[in-house]
Amino acid sequence: MVTVMAQTELKRQIGLFSAVMLIAGDMIGTGIFISTGAIAETLPTPGGVLLVWLFGGLLALAGALTCAELSASLPYAGGDYIYIREAYGKLMGFLSGWSSFLVTFSVAIAFLAVILSGFTSFFFPILGSDHVIFSLALPIVPITVKAGTIFSIVVVLLLSGLHCLGVRQGTVVQNVLTTLKIGALLGIIVFGVLFGKGNRSHFEPLFDWQKIGDFSLFGAAFIPVIFAYSGWNAVTYIAGEVKDPERNLPRALMYGVLIVMALYLAINAVYIYAVPVTEMKGALRMSEIATTALFGYKTSAWITGIITISILGALNVVTMIGPRIYYAMAKDGVFFQRLTYVHPNFGTPTKAILLQALWSCLLILTNTWGTLFTYVSVAITLFSAFTVGSVIVLRYKRPELKRPYRLWGYPLVPILFVLVHLWIVWGSVTEKPTESLIGLFIVCLGIPVYWIWKSRPAES
Numbered sequence: 001m002v003t004v005m006a007q008t009e010l011k012r013q014i015g016l017f018s019a020v021m022l023i024a025g026d027m028i029g030t031g032i033f034i035s036t037g038a039i040a041e042t043l044p045t046p047g048g049v050l051l052v053w054l055f056g057g058l059l060a061l062a063g064a065l066t067c068a069e070l071s072a073s074l075p076y077a078g079g080d081y082i083y084i085r086e087a088y089g090k091l092m093g094f095l096s097g098w099s100s101f102l103v104t105f106s107v108a109i110a111f112l113a114v115i116l117s118g119f120t121s122f123f124f125p126i127l128g129s130d131h132v133i134f135s136l137a138l139p140i141v142p143i144t145v146k147a148g149t150i151f152s153i154v155v156v157l158l159l160s161g162l163h164c165l166g167v168r169q170g171t172v173v174q175n176v177l178t179t180l181k182i183g184a185l186l187g188i189i190v191f192g193v194l195f196g197k198g199n200r201s202h203f204e205p206l207f208d209w210q211k212i213g214d215f216s217l218f219g220a221a222f223i224p225v226i227f228a229y230s231g232w233n234a235v236t237y238i239a240g241e242v243k244d245p246e247r248n249l250p251r252a253l254m255y256g257v258l259i260v261m262a263l264y265l266a267i268n269a270v271y272i273y274a275v276p277v278t279e280m281k282g283a284l285r286m287s288e289i290a291t292t293a294l295f296g297y298k299t300s301a302w303i304t305g306i307i308t309i310s311i312l313g314a315l316n317v318v319t320m321i322g323p324r325i326y327y328a329m330a331k332d333g334v335f336f337q338r339l340t341y342v343h344p345n346f347g348t349p350t351k352a353i354l355l356q357a358l359w360s361c362l363l364i365l366t367n368t369w370g371t372l373f374t375y376v377s378v379a380i381t382l383f384s385a386f387t388v389g390s391v392i393v394l395r396y397k398r399p400e401l402k403r404p405y406r407l408w409g410y411p412l413v414p415i416l417f418v419l420v421h422l423w424i425v426w427g428s429v430t431e432k433p434t435e436s437l438i439g440l441f442i443v444c445l446g447i448p449v450y451w452i453w454k455s456r457p458a459e460s
Contacts, residue, residue, distance in 0.1 A: 013243070022256075024259055027228075040278075052222055065254065114148070123305075156315075199273070228264070235321075237324045288303040384421050395410075
C-alpha cells in the first residue's frame with residue numbers, strides 16, 4: 001500500500017479568501033478575452049455561445065468538486081501527483097509529476113511570460129521590437145534574444161524570487177491582482193448593461209437548434225472554453241499550506257469555480273449585447289471589439305491593461321504552485337532530494353522554485369516551449385482524466401480513508417468528466433497522431449528516469 005508522508009515543513013498560512021483568489025486568478029487568464037470569437041466562428045448562435053460557456057463551467061465544477069473530496073482527504077502539497085500516486089501507484093504519480101515539471105507548469109510559465117511581454121509592448125513598444133540583441137547559432141536549438149525575451153525572463157525570475165520570500169507575500173500580490181481583474185470584468189458588465197450602446201435584438205433568435213444539435217460543431221466550440229476554464233484545481237497543489245484544509249479546500253474549489261463561471265456567463269452576455277454573434281466570428285480581441293461598440297470610443301489601452309494584469313495574475317499563481325509538486329516528489333525519493341529543502345526563515349521550497357524558474361527561462365531562451373506543449377498536450381489532458389478518476393479508484397482501494405467532504409453526484413460526476421477528457425484525447429490523437437505519439441513517448445521517457453532515481457542512494 002502506498003502511504004502518505006506527513007509534510008510538516010510547509011506551514012499552513014493560506015486562508016479561504018486567498019485560496020479562492022488563487023483559483024480565480026489562475027482561471028481568469030486570456031481565455032475570456034479571446035475565446036468567444038473562436039466559439040462564434042464554429043457555433044454562430046447566441047444561445048449556443050452561452051451554452052458552451054455554461055457546459056464548460058459545469059465541467060470545471062465537476063472536476064473541482066471531485067478534487068474537493070481528494071484534497072480534503074489528502075491535504076498535502078502536490079495536487080495531482082498525490083492523487084495519482086495514491087490511486088495508481090508511485091510510477092504513475094512520478095509520470096504525472098515528470099510531465100508537470102518538464103511541460104505543464106514550466107511551459108505555462110514560459111507561455112504566460114512571453115504573452116505578457118507581447119501585451120506589455122502596447123505600452124512599451126521596444127518590447128515588441130524585432131531588433132536582435134544577442135544570437136547564438138547552436139546546431140539543434142538556435143538562440144535569438146530580443147528585448148521581449150529579456151523582459152519575459154526577468155519577470156519569471158522576479159516572481160520566482162517573490163515566492164521564495166514567503167507564501168504570504170505571494171498571496172498578497174495574488175489577492176490584489178485577482179481583485180483588480182474581477183473588478184475590471186464587473187465594471188465591463190455593470191457599465192455595459194447600464195450605459196452601453198448595445199441591442200437586445202442581438203439575442204434573437206436565441207437558439208439555432210440545427211447548429212447546437214450538431215455534435216461535432218458543439219464539440220469543436222467546446223475546446224476553447226476548456227482552455228478558458230483551466231486552473232480550477234490550482235489550490236490543490238498548495239494544499240499543504242492551506243489553513244483548516246478539510247473545510248477550506250472544498251469551499252475554495254467550489255466558490256472559485258462558481259465565481260469565475262458567473263463572470264464568464266455575464267461577460268459573454270454583455271459581448272452579445274454589444275455585438276451580433278455573426279460579427280464575432282474569428283475575432284481575436286473580442287473584449288476590445290465589444291467595449292468599443294458599447295461605449296463608442298477606442299478601448300484598446302484599457303482592455304490591454306486589463307489583459308496584462310490578468311496574465312500577470314495567472315503567471316503569479318503558476319509560479320507559486322508548481323514547485324510544490326517537485327517538493328512532494330523529492331519527499332518520496334523520486335526527484336532531486338535537495339528539493340525537499342524549505343527555507344528556515346521564509347518557509348518556502350526555495351530550491352524547487354529556483355529549479356522551475358531556470359527550466360522555464362531556458363524554454364523561453366530557446367523558444368522551444370510551444371513545440372513541447374504541442375507534443376505533450378494530449379498527455380496533460382489524459383492526466384487530468386486520471387486525476388479525477390482517482391476518486392473512484394480510491395473509494396475502492398482506500399475505503400478507510402477519512403473523507404471530510406464526499407462528492408455529491410458520485411460516481412456520475414467524475415465519470416462524465418473523464419469521458420469528456422477521453423473524447424478530447426481521442427480527437428487530438430485522430431487529428432494529430434504524430435504529435436500525440438511523440439508526446440506520449442516524452443512522458444514514457446520518465447519510466448527509466450523513475451527507476452534510476454529509485455535505485456540511487458539517498459542524498460546526504
